[in-house]
Amino acid sequence: MLALWSIALRTLVAERGKFITALVGVVFSVVLVNVQGGLFLGLLRKASLLVDCGGADIWVGHRGMFNVDLAADIPRRWVYRVRSVPGVAVAQPYLLGHSTMTLPDGGFESVLVIGCERSTLLGNAWMMREGRAADVVRTDGIIVDAWEAVKLGDPQVGSLREIGRRRARVVGTSDGILGFLITPYVFTTLDRASEFLHKPSDVCSYVLVQLEPGADAHQVCHEIRRRLPKADAWPREVYGRMCVEYWIRRTGLGISFGCSTLLGLLVGMVIVAQTLYASVLDRIQEFGTLKAMGADHGQLYRMLLAQAVFMAALGSAVGVILVALIVGAFSTPVAPIVTPAWLVGASTVLVVVVCVLSSLLPFWRVRRVDPLLVLQS
Amino acid sequence: MSPLRHVHPRRASERGAETAVSAAPPVVVEGLCKQYARGGTATPVLRGVDLRVERGECVFLTGPSGSGKSTLLAILGCILTPDAGVVRILGENLGLLDAHRRTLLRRQRIGFVFQRFQLLRGLTALHNVAVPLQLCGVPPATALVRAMRLLEQVGLRERAHALPSQLSAGQCQRVALARALAVEPELILADEPTANLDEYHGLEAMRLLRELAAARGRTLVVVTHDVRILPFADRVFRLEHGRLQPGEARLVDAGGTRGV
Structure with missing residues (x-):
């Protein structure tokens, strides 16, 4: 041979x-x-970047949730029910919603506002290019992505914008946190996100859960669904896969x-x-x-x-x-x-x-x- | 048991020596008939050919174009099968061999020299000579050593690494001769070996082929139109209208030079 x-x-x-x-x-x-x-x-x-890198082990949302960027509102009080489930170490509300950013030249851009709880900053921006992720708690603070500079009018750290007719100050830029949609992500705190989105303070989009060491994610999800029949709860990998499959099937x-x-x-x-x-x-x-x-x-x-x-x-x-x-x-x-x-x-x-x-x-x-x-x- | 069954492909050279002592004549043809279908009608090419070639003998087949020389050579080389008659090549009855065993017989025990040399143009002279050995499963390194020895014998050691396109016609034919001898075949079949060579190189090639075959005690069957090389033959046959006419036997010394 x-x-x-x-x-x-x-x-x-x-x-x-x-x-x-x-x-x-x-x-x-x-x-x-x-x-x-x-x-x-x-x-x-x-398509699943937020889920994969957001730091949560379990995502809890409205029953039938299918895509991280397209969330439905849920009562913020579910957080307390989730915290009571054995195996849950941290449970924090998380808010996502579409709003409009007004640019310095008078133009505007549709953005996806993401609000995380200021005490843990679970689900906040990561991979920073300028500033620190923790700076998001500063007055009017928002973090945008450096790769969205053209869409957002070249946002420099310290520059001002308006989102939902509320003042916003760029306190940092991330490096490559881009969603599947063409809408730029804007990270901020939960309360400020509610203001930008004009949503009542008793709603959120998800409850993000971090598990205690050794806890079984699937079991915890099962228990959450049992206690909150109108909620869905999925481990990070499962929800990430659902987000991906959503785009594959729909598009x-x-x-x-x-x-x-x-x-x-x-x-x-x-x-x-x-x-x-x-x-x-x-x-x-x-x-x-x-x-x-x-x-x-x-x-x-x-x-x-x-x-x-x-x-x-x-x-x-x-x-x-x-x-x-x-x-x-x-x-x-x-x-x-x-x-x-x-x-x-x-x-x-x-x-x-x-x-x-x-x-x-x-x-x-x-x-x-x-x-x-x-x-x- | 047939000799083919004893042959191990990696021992092609040893096998040649073993079978050389076999008593059976290398070529025995009795009542051979062959016809081709042309335009829906059967055209006989060979009509009852009888031929016996003894071991170490050099036989020439001559005759006009279309007389069936190449067909006869193809049958002797196990490329074609007879329609009728008995053909025994190196003790094997062709009629009883399946295609695979005919192929093995050809690969291991028969060497071919073609009119147009038929060297593989992508391979150097050395690698061309090594091809039959490699087809027999000889490892490349061993095959190349043997091939170089053969090239030395045909005086082309210096040109071993030249491609066919870099060799003259005479050199190409010498490479082809070396290739035909690579597996130490018991029977060598040559199809118009001098047709594409000028007189000098044609005679040189024939002298070399005769010498190499004689030195090894191999049997040689040559199809030719070239009357200049007839003195190299022990016997000459003329094929006409599908029938073999006995020719004049010639004695040639071991060097194959008498009468040239």
Whole structure:
């Protein structure tokens, strides 16, 4: 087998033009799959960012809650019922709602106001670029994201804005806390959020729970739902997944990204198959010679397979390097390209499978080559 | 049990030596018939050919184009099967061998020299010579050592790493000769080995082929139009209208140079 690989690879590399064309096809596939997949994962990560990074172990909200950014009001007094559940260490109200920020130039921008309880700041901004997260408790304090500078009129620390006709002062900027929606997040305290949103002080959107060490999240959720029949309670991972699934189902995002990824694979497969096929057509006499010398179909297929796998491996290696460069150059919190190891691994396996399938087409042609043709010159 | 069953692919060279002592003539053909279907009608190409080639003998097949020389060579090389008659190659009755065993016989015990050399253009001379060994499962490193030894014997050691495109026609044919001998085949079949060479290189190639085959005691069957190389043959047959006409036997010394 090793011996055949050496023949296969040498003949493959010898035809530099065709080899490079096929390689480009594989690299294209790898890059497309990884970048498309990475953008998809990046977008999905934004959908559950607040849940994943907010610091709560359990999210309690209105029955049927489905997406963190689209919350319904619940009575703030539920906080006390939740605190009474065994296993709950901290339970704090959390408020989310849409309002309008008036900009210095007279324009305005729709924002998603997020209010957290000032005593624990559970669910407050993290990843700060300027200022401290704790500064949000300062008078009129708000934290906005530096990546939303264009939308929010370049908010500098200390600058003033108006939200819901109330004064707001930027006390810090975060670095990359962006939601799935195009609406910028504005972090503030719970009471100030109620003012910005013109909501009564006895409502909130969620109760955020931190568990005592060793407490079982699912059991606590079950108990909360039992005590508050109109509430839903989900562990962080579950609610994060629900948020992601909401966008995938409602927007058809999965289908869209899936199709383009599939297209990338298909293009790669066609290029590899076509190149191998053209290469075989070009070397029909050589395959005839190999058959005349006693090469059987198994050996010839292994040679084609070796060529396909080699192209897949080399193309994947080059593709992964390119993906790393692309991620380094173009991935931002606005359009994050998330390429975890499993995505890179899965895409490589996929490309290898595609290339192996591609080798079947030229093999079909090679099977039909008659060794007699080398004696009929 | 058939000799093929004893053959281990990694012992191609040893196998050649073992079977060389077999008493059976390498080629025995009796009443061979072959026809092709052309335009819906069957056209006979070989009509009752009888041929027996002894071990170490060099036999030339001549005849006009379309007389069936290549067909006969293809049958002797286990590429085609006879429609009628008995063909025994290296003791194996072709009619009783399935396709896989015919392929094995060809790979392990028969060497081919083609008119257009048929070198793999992506491989160097050295790697081209190593191909039959690698098809037999010889590890690449061992195959390359043996291939280099063969290239040395055909005087191309210095050109071992050249691609076919960098070699002259004469050099390509010498590489092809080395390749045909790589697995130490008991039977060497040559199809117009001098047709693409000028007179000097044609004679040189034939002299080399004859010498190498004779030195190893191998049997050689050559299809040719080239009357200049006929003196290299022990016997010459002429194929006409699908029938083999006995030709004049010639004696050639071990160097294969008499009469040239």
